[in-house]
């Protein structure tokens with residue numbers, strides 16, 4: 001809980017210190033605080049109880065200047081934090097109780113007031129150490145009054161009794177009791193102590209001289225601690241308080257986190273809106289691109305169609321005679337001259353007549369529309385998003401708004417690089433669709449008419465030969481007639497070859513244009529997709545400060561809930577352990 005609580009937005013600050021206090025209480029269920037005037041022997045008494053001369057420094061002048069807590073630890077260790085020192089020491093006594101050594105009372109109520117008060121509140125018992133030789137001075141009476149107000153059990157330790165004779169001790173004790181009764185209207189236990197004897201009771205080999213120990217009075221403190229501890233019901237009660245505090249804080253933390261969750265749900269709807277808007281835009285941008293791609297495809301198809309028509313018309317049967325003439329000219333090498341003189345080829349002229357390349361020529365204009373169309377929409381959308389995000393950020397609660405990193409603003413420039421990059425390659429494809437094929441066709445047409453002319457010449461020669469070899473006679477007139485019909489059929493077949501060849505070339509042309517179209521469209525589509533993605537990225541980057549915040553908050557929220565849930569489990573476990581405490585016994 002100490003880990004997660006400080007991170008919870010809107011949780012009252014003192015909640016953390018409450019849990020810290022509770023933890024301290026749970027760790028130190030029994031606390032005995034030593035107070036008293038300077039040099040009364042507080043530190044010496046604690047040293048004697050622990051059986052070591054110098055765990056705490058002692059001396060005839062004011063020595064202790066910081067509140068020091070003594071807790072059990074596997075080895076001697078001194079830890080300083082804030083205005084509190086903690087000494088860990090491996091004494092069995094510290095496993096049962098923690099001690100607090102304080103500076104002389106004269107100073108703790110002045111300079112260490114807050115800490116002193118805290119410890120006095122927490123303590124189970126306050127031991128007021130007085131010098132046997134200066135018992136019940138006015139200031140001691142005043143201290144007793146103050147301690148009375150705290151409502152704690154106060155026991156008076158009359159220290160340095162080794163300096164008094166038994167008779168003197170009896171007198172002093174009696175005096176203290178009278179004074180307490182008369183001046184404070186109360187009764188206090190008064191225990192005679194000698195830290196000096198307590199220390200002397202420890203023999204060199206570590207054993208304890210029992211007689212001397214009892215003379216030191218320190219055994220009374222030991223017995224007192226055991227008595228307190230034997231009371232399991234009381235211990236349970238003591239532990240229930242910090243547990244209860246932890247539970248209270250836990251439930252208010254949960255309330256706060258749930259409240260934050262509701263706020264977060266609201267922010268998440270912002271993120272949802274943005275997401276939705278982004279995917280809608282993306283679809284629309286893609287549609288724009290598709291429209292243009294369709295247009296491009298239509299242009300290619302148109303070009304393929306027109307080109308096909310042009311080719312077909314070159315090989316038309318009706319033009320066969322013309323072709324034949326042309327073929328004959330070609331055959332005798334005259335057409336070259338004519339063509340060179342005329343400037344354009346038949347094919348080129350045919351394509352020009354039908355404006356077969358016009359659709360290809362306008363392709364750049366069609367493609368040029370993609371950029372402005374996407375950019376226009378991108379810029380407009382980003383402006384809208386900036387307005388939206390700024391409004392939403394403005395509406396966030398202060399504590400959340402301060403966590404927005406960076407500012408929402410439209411990008412300074414817009415980059416059409418994605419679209420520009422493949423343009424040269426695309427132009428090259430368009431160029432191919434217009435130039436190369438024309439020459440090839442030219443050759444094909446020429447070859448075809450050449451073949452045709454050759455075929456006709458061959459048939460003529462064949463006819464002449466046949467007639468010459470087998471001239472018509474009255475007996476067999478049928479033969480030349482059959483031959484003429486046969487030759488005519490061959491001529492017709494030759495003529496049919498022409499449109500057939502035209503159809504083949506047309507198909508090849510259409511196929512080729514289709515292939516170029518596919519490449520062109522692929523390049524365009526890829527570039528446009530990239531450009532659309534770029535626009536989307538711009539949008540996301542623009543609103544990133546807001547969306548990042550929402551993401552981060554969501555993650556934090558989820559973590560906090562998980563940690564609180566784990567803490568809940570722990571609390572329940574401790575609760576049941578605590579309920580079982582009386583039954584199993586305290587220490588094993």
Ligand SMILES: Nc1nc2c(ncn2[C@@H]2O[C@H](COP(=O)(O)OP(=O)(O)OP(=O)(O)O)[C@@H](O)[C@H]2O)c(=O)[nH]1
Nearest residue numbers: 039040041042043044058059062063064104195196
């Ligand atoms: N004769 C005798 N002297 C003692 C006894 N206990 C402590 N002293 C001496 O009294 C002096 C003060 O003892 P401390 O333990 O430092 O007293 P304190 O109350 O911790 O003093 P501050 O920390 O300065 O407030 C030291 O010189 C101790 O040796 C005792 O039981 N008998």
Ligand SMILES: [Mg+2]
Nearest residue numbers: 042043063064
């Ligand atoms: Mg001291």
